[in-house]
Amino acid sequence: MxxxxxxxxxxxxxxxxxxxxxxxxxxxxxxxxxxxxxxxxxxxxxxxxxxxxxxxxxxxxxxxxxxxxxxxxxxxxxxxxxxxxxxxxxxxxxxxxxxxxxxxxxxxxxxxxxxxxxxxxxxxxxxxxxxxxxxxxxxxxxxxxxxxxxxxxxxxxxxxxxxxxxxxxxxxxxxxxxxxxxxxxxxxxxxxxxxxxSPAASGAGLRLWASDGDTVRAWPGGSGSAKVAANYGPSILAHSHARRKGCDQVLWLFGSDGRVTEAGSMNIFVIWRTRQGQLQVVTPGLDEHTILAGVTRQSVLDLVRERLSGVAGVCEQGIEPVEALECTFTIHDIVAAAREERLVGLFAVGTAASVVPVREILFKEERIVIESSRSPYVSLLQGWMADITSGREQSMWTEVVDESSPQVD
The missing domain is CATH 3.30.470.10 (Aminotransferase class 4, branched-chain amino acid transferase, N-terminal domain)
Structure with missing residues (x-):
């Protein structure tokens, strides 16, 4: 880009x-x-x-x-x-x-x-x-x-x-x-x-506390799409509150309808089935410029579209094809999918943790529990990302740093 x-x-x-x-x-x-x-x-x-x-x-x-x-x-x-x-x-x-x-x-x-x-x-x-x-x-x-x-x-x-x-x-x-x-x-x-x-410290998955209506990380016309210091200091208070609740991060919501934006400083993905039965991997879009365009976010979208969509004929054997979407969705959409047993998985991505599953969301008085065993996609993405960054898989996404000559004066 x-x-x-x-x-x-x-x-x-x-x-x-x-x-x-x-x-x-x-x-x-x-x-x-x-x-x-x-x-x-x-x-x-x-x-x-x-x-x-x-x-x-x-x-x-x-x-x-x-x-x-x-x-x-x-x-x-x-x-x-x-x-x-x-x-x-x-x-x-x-x-x-x-x-x-x-x-x-x-x-x-x-x-x-x-x-x-x-x-x-x-x-x-x-x-x-x-x-x-x-x-x-x-x-x-x-x-x-x-x-x-x-x-x-x-x-x-x-x-x-x-x-x-x-x-x-x-x-x-x-x-x-x-x-x-x-x-x-x-x-x-x-x-x-x-x-x-090591990111292995994430264990069984993250617990997220969904922000309440008077706590906002970013807004249209602001600086949410930039990695600037002003975005992070004000969010520490909510992060501390989430930790007191026994959670790892804040699930940042925006607007009266509770639009999902980010998980702490990570991008968030939901895997669910539509009411028509179609399997989707969904992440908030970038159109409102309230979300950071993460490197890992884009990489996960690329991997899903290239390897799991089924369109290119390279979908893993025995793995159901899934559609990748960038669009607006709300916490209420997640609640409905969980109640209707359409919620397959949830995960957050970022440079520090790569790909990490989410096991629970606290939203007001409701606990949304996500069974990671229902979805093989998170472990697949974790493995692919690790293979690429470690060089087990040759990829144009990585470049080798020449250590033979650090050019010391």
């Missing part, structure tokens, strides 16, 4: 259909300077208890500063550590901040792989535009990500760590020293890599 494909029409109008203006100096990964750490950190073993805090980071990070007058400065790879920004930085006051979430995987063959990284880079540029942050070439962002992975992954994700991954967080924040409510005149791009616990 192109970066502009992620932007709502109203955003394009506000930018006069020129959302990505040229910079005085372009972001150029080939000019990256490298300063190696003199104190490498100890690498925790896979699934160590401390990984659950999501605060174990690799040795290095990428930083690149931008100013409106000069454009992008040369990027730097330096030891991971605190950032220096002014207390008046617009990211701290006006949420001029966006980020991405992606992983680098250690394959069964010992190779290092990224999964559809062009999608993440294009989406980050669109998110930056949504909060008036500077433009950049997504290809240059990917070069920086690859270089950081090539430097840190050999020690933090060794060849023996087959099936493991590290989480990559590119971030762009407004940093100008001014309280003025205006487009930032300075910004900082940085990339950090975190150790991540």
């Amino acid at each position: 192109r970066p502009e494909d992620f932007l709502p029409p109203q955003v394009l109008r506000l930018t006069d259909n020129k959302p990505f203006p040229p910079q005085p100096a372009q972001l150029d990964a080939s000019k990256t300077r490298v300063s190696l750490t003199k104190s490498p950190k100890p690498v925790p073993p896979p699934n160590a208890p401390e990984l659950s805090g999501h605060n174990i980071f690799t040795d290095h990070m990428v930083c690149a500063r931008w100013t409106a007058s000069s454009g992008w400065e040369d990027p730097t790879i330096l030891p991971h550590g605190p950032l220096t920004i002014p207390p008046s930085a617009s990211a701290l006051h006006y949420a001029t901040a966006c980020f991405e979430g992606m992983k680098v995987y250690r394959g069964h063959d010992g190779k290092l792989r990224l999964f559809r990284p062009q999608y993440n880079a294009a989406r980050m540029l669109a998110s930056a535009t949504r909060v008036s942050l500077p433009s950049f070439d997504p290809a240059q962002l990917l070069h920086l990500i690859r270089r950081l992975c090539a430097l840190d992954a050999p020690s933090w994700l060794p060849a023996s760590a087959e099936g493991s991954s590290l989480y990559i967080r590119p971030t762009l924040v407004g940093t100008d020293d001014s309280l003025g409510f205006q487009i930032p005149g300075e910004a900082l791009l940085y990339i950090i890599i975190s150790h991540w616990p």
Whole structure:
């Protein structure tokens, strides 16, 4: 997808259909300077208890500063550590901040792989535009990500760590020293890599608490389709409430009719039978721009259409073909399908957890229990995604990171 494909029409109008203006100096990964750490950190073993805090980071990070007058400065790879920004930085006051979430995987063959990284880079540029942050070439962002992975992954994700991954967080924040409510005149791009616990921790499936009518994550004309910081802070309160209810995430509803949007920060899928008997996999559409266009979401849609629709003749033997749809549906549709025994399965998808089943929804005073044993589709999708990211299945969706030459200056 192109970066502009992620932007709502109203955003394009506000930018006069020129959302990505040229910079005085372009972001150029080939000019990256490298300063190696003199104190490498100890690498925790896979699934160590401390990984659950999501605060174990690799040795290095990428930083690149931008100013409106000069454009992008040369990027730097330096030891991971605190950032220096002014207390008046617009990211701290006006949420001029966006980020991405992606992983680098250690394959069964010992190779290092990224999964559809062009999608993440294009989406980050669109998110930056949504909060008036500077433009950049997504290809240059990917070069920086690859270089950081090539430097840190050999020690933090060794060849023996087959099936493991590290989480990559590119971030762009407004940093100008001014309280003025205006487009930032300075910004900082940085990339950090975190150790991540195994998604196997999801166990039997997620329990979701359906948000009530006065709690909204995103709305038409807002920023729900962008990965910007302002979308996440306000949702933590509802997430904490869901945890107190014994649930894992919030099932975000919107509008008086209870339209289903997302599960926490993940995209949601429902498998059900229509009253006419047709089997469908349904996920909320993107037309209202209230939902993030997830990389895993698109990948699941592609897999269902290519392998499970039956149209291409490649439907798994003994597996009933299913139709994939992107459309609006409500919590009441899910309740009705459950009561009428038409609800076959429910699952959430995202970079962190890949594909994870949902076993229960708490909606007002009602408990909707989903029997995962009724559906083979979730386990099929989990297996396919794992095979692709690990390299067991050759796919155009992955690219191998060259570790032979991390290009250390």
